Structure formats: structure tokens, C-alpha cells
Amino acid sequence: MPIPALDLKAQYATIKDEIDAAVRDVFANQSFILGPIVEGFEKEAATHLNTKHAIGVNSGSDALLLCLMAAGVGPGDEVIVPSFTFFATAGAVHRTGAKPVFCDVLADTFCIDVKDAAKRVTPKTRAIIPVDLYGQCADMEAVSQLAEKNKLTVIEDAAQSFGARRNGKMAGTFAHFGIYSFYPTKNLGGAGDGGMISTHDDALADKVRLLRTHGERPRYFNKAVGICGRIDALQAAVLRVKLKHLDKWNARRAAVAKIYDGKFSGNAKLRTPRVDAGNSHIYHQYTIVIDGEKRDAVQKSLADKGIGSTIYYPVPLHLQECFAYVGQKVGSLPVSEKLSKQVLSLPMFPELTDAQANEVAAAVLAAV
Numbered sequence: 404m405p406i407p408a409l410d411l412k413a414q415y416a417t418i419k420d421e422i423d424a425a426v427r428d429v430f431a432n433q434s435f436i437l438g439p440i441v442e443g444f445e446k447e448a449a450t451h452l453n454t455k456h457a458i459g460v461n462s463g464s465d466a467l468l469l470c471l472m473a474a475g476v477g478p479g480d481e482v483i484v485p486s487f488t489f490f491a492t493a494g495a496v497h498r499t500g501a502k503p504v505f506c507d508v509l510a511d512t513f514c515i516d517v518k519d520a521a522k523r524v525t526p527k528t529r530a531i532i533p534v535d536l537y538g539q540c541a542d543m544e545a546v547s548q549l550a551e552k553n554k555l556t557v558i559e560d561a562a563q564s565f566g567a568r569r570n571g572k573m574a575g576t577f578a579h580f581g582i583y584s585f586y587p588t589k590n591l592g593g594a595g596d597g598g599m600i601s602t603h604d605d606a607l608a609d610k611v612r613l614l615r616t617h618g619e620r621p622r623y624f625n626k627a628v629g630i631c632g633r634i635d636a637l638q639a640a641v642l643r644v645k646l647k648h649l650d651k652w653n654a655r656r657a658a659v660a661k662i663y664d665g666k667f668s669g670n671a672k673l674r675t676p677r678v679d680a681g682n683s684h685i686y687h688q689y690t691i692v693i694d695g696e697k698r699d700a701v702q703k704s705l706a707d708k709g710i711g712s713t714i715y716y717p718v719p720l721h722l723q724e725c726f727a728y729v730g731q732k733v734g735s736l737p738v739s740e741k742l743s744k745q746v747l748s749l750p751m752f753p754e755l756t757d758a759q760a761n762e763v764a765a766a767v768l769a770a771v
């Protein structure tokens with residue numbers, strides 16, 4: 404039997420009745436934008452995350468954009484982002500007219516290298532966006548120290564880490580802002596696009612809420628130029644159902660990771676993800692690093708056996724065509740560049756069985 408990298412149908416099968424009822428409820432109410440279901444979801448998410456404000460928006464990408472806008476980032480400013488992340492982290496910076504400045508990541512946790520970031524701070528630097536990549540928190544204490552010293556706004560990109568913790572605190576709640584994505588493949592995924600912003604700051608929350616609806620307050624009177632950035636009630640309805648199951652699902656991901664870790668331990672040809680001290684990793688992805696230049700061959704060997712795997716991400720952002728203008732050349736961020744050639748994310752979803760995980764691990768070991 405093939406083993407996909409991700410199987411969303413398997414998850415739907417376990418919660419079909421709850422989801423279908425929640426969706427029918429939205430249609431019965433015919434209130435599709437914001438409204439009581441969205442407010443309910445925002446309250447439940449804020450409680451889950453132990454944050455003061457959780458604001459539903461239309462995607463993780465626009466969540467980033469809204470935070471930058473609320474922080475007043477714009478032309479002439481620089482924002483430090485890790486090069487090894489999903490495109491949106493830097494795309495949002497460009498959209499404000501500010502310049503993304505790329506820094507490197509740590510080879511073992513894949514998260515921001517704060518020492519490298521510190522070297523890139525200039526008088527123009529206004530903000531920094533650490534990413535909790537693959538499901539574990541970045542070194543948020545070090546990020547906060549750097550930010551306080553240089554008066555930077557911190558936007559924690561927790562798009563892949565809803566429910567992860569660091570020293571007991573939830574991912575996305577360490578900084579001025581945290582953002583989440585509910586893209587369907589994320590560990591908390593909706594039935595389309597969706598996202599969220601968390602903040603403890605009343606004034607910043609108010610700004611985000613204003614900008615999320617074109618800056619209008621009251622209706623048809625615009626105080627600022629915002630965006631059309633609201634979350635749909637349909638997404639909120641689905642996400643409310645899924646949030647109730649999230650702890651259990653995240654725990655199962657960690658159990659699958661433990662199986663992989665056990666099978667791979669001691670193998671010199673690949674590296675397993677290191678969990679940073681104080682972190683509880685939710686393994687949005689289980690990503691290994693394969694030494695040398697064998698990664699693509701390993702992926703093909705898995706595919707030949709019907710086993711899915713994914714490369715997150717094949718091109719570091721400083722080498723993307725659209726960011727050539729930033730001027731960071733090949734060789735400038737060696738860890739990000741090397742990882743993009745060596746990482747491979749293995750099948751990871753809560754419904755994956757122990758037997759399947761063992762089969763995947765065996766196929767990897769046979770191929771490296």
C-alpha cells in the first residue's frame with residue numbers, strides 16, 4: 404500500500420460528522436464573514452494559546468502583512484527574516500515596500516541563527532521575523548534580547564507550529580505578534596485559506612482588527628488603508644471542530660517522530676531533527692538531513708516504493724529570482740544553501756500507523 408506524505412482524507416474520516424454539522428450550521432445561519440462563529444473560534448483559540456487577542460484573518464501570508472502594516476513598517480525599512488523558510492515570510496515584507504534582509508539558520512534545529520541575525524542589524528532595521536520551522540519554536544529568548552537592544556518589532560511566524568511550546572509557553576505568543584496559518588496541509592488546517600494573529604497588546608490588536616477590514620470604522624468610513632483580510636465563518640466553523648482534537652493529534656505526531664528517531668539513531672548518513680532545550684516539538688514536518696548529494700536519489704527510491712516525501716524548501720529565499728535585488732549572493736548564507744540541497748520531509752500525519760512509520764524508516768535506511 405502506498406504511504407502518502409500527508410493524508411487529509413484519513414483525518415476527515417475521523418471527524419466527518421462533527422465537521423459536516425458545523426458546516427451545515429454556517430449555511431443555516433447564512434452569516435459568512437466574521438460574525439459569532441468567528442468570534443467563538445477567536446475566543447477558543449486565545450484560550451488554547453493563552454494569549455490576550457487571537458484575530459482570525461484570511462491566510463498566514465496576510466497575517467504577516469497585517470502585522471507589518473500595524474507596526475508601521477514600510478519603504479526605507481529593513482526586516483530581518485531567515486532565508487530557509489516558506490516564501491510568504493519574506494514576501495510580506497516586500498509587499499509593504501520594506502526590504503527583506505536574509506539571515507542564516509541553525510543546521511540542527513533549522514530555526515533562525517540569532518547571532519547571524521545580529522550581524523545584519525542596521526539603523527534601518529525595524530523588525531525581525533523568526534520562524535518556528537517544522538513545528539518547534541525558534542530561540543525566542545535570544546530573539547527578544549536582540550529585539551529589545553535594537554528596538555525591533557518581533558513577529559513570530561508560527562504558521563507551522565500551532566500548539567508547540569517552549570518552556571511552557573505556546574508558539575506564537577512570545578513576541579509583539581505571532582502568526583498562524585490554517586492552510587489545509589498545516590497541522591491545524593481549514594477547508595481553504597485561513598490564518599490568525601496573536602498579540603498580548605491591546606493597541607496592536609485594535610490596529611490589526613482595523614486593517615483587516617480595509618481600515619473602516621465605522622462601516623464605509625475609512626481611518627486607514629487596510630486590506631480585505633478577514634477569515635470566513637466556514638473556516639472558523641471547521642477550525643473550531645479541529646482545535647478540540649489538536650492536542651491529541653500533535654501528541655500522535657510526536658509519537659510517530661519517536662519511531663523515526665529510534666530507527667535512525669546512530670546512523671551516520673543522516674541527521675534527525677534536534678529538539679532545542681525547553682521545546683516541545685509538534686512535528687508539523689519530520690525533516691531529516693541526508694549527507695552528501697544523495698537526497699534526490701533517496702526521494703526517488705522512496706517514490707518507487709510508493710512512499711511520499713517532500714522538500715521544504717529547495718531554494719533558500721536569498722537565491723530566489725524575485726529577491727535578486729536584495730543582493731545576497733550564492734555562498735552568503737551557507738547553512739540555508741546546504742540544507743536546501745539535503746533536507747527531506749518524511750510522511751507525517753496523526754493517522755499514520757506505527758507499521759507505516761516503520762516501513763518508511765526501513766525504506767529510508769535502505770536508500771541512504
Ligand SMILES: *Cc1c(COP(=O)(O)O)cnc(C)c1O
Nearest residue numbers: 462463464489491562584585586
Ligand atoms: C504556510 C506558511 C505561511 C503562509 O501561510 P498561508 O496561510 O499559506 O498564507 C507563512 N509562513 C510559513 C513558515 C508557512 O509555513
